[in-house]
Amino acid sequence: MKPAAIALLLAALVGACGTAKLDTDRAEPAIRAGITRQTGVKIDSVHCPDDVEVQRGGRFRCEAVAADGQRAAVEVTQRDDEGNISWRLAKPR
Numbered sequence: 867m868k869p870a871a872i873a874l875l876l877a878a879l880v881g882a883c884g885t886a887k888l889d890t891d892r893a894e895p896a897i898r899a900g901i902t903r904q905t906g907v908k909i910d911s912v913h914c915p916d917d918v919e920v921q922r923g924g925r926f927r928c929e930a931v932a933a934d935g936q937r938a939a940v941e942v943t944q945r946d947d948e949g950n951i952s953w954r955l956a957k958p959r
Contacts, residue, residue: 888949890914897940897953901930908933912940922947
């Protein structure tokens with residue numbers, strides 16, 4: 867499957883320590899819709915970590931849960947330091 871790219875401008879939140887954090891709550895619905903659109907599989911939820919620092923090239927993983935309970939890893943890459951991301955389903959190990 868080709869990598870899916872989403873150009874989302876996600877608001878960066880400033881944490882207590884002054885480090886900008888990515889608003890992953892805004893990415894989750896877009897990733898969920900993108901997986902369903904690409905695969906035809908209904909995705910019930912996508913969960914991403916809350917403590918992702920904003921950093922160009924930074925990577926993190928989210929977990930997608932399908933309506934039938936199956937789970938899949940989603941690899942997310944920050945395209946810049948403005949909150950734009952791209953994602954793709956990770957290959958099963």
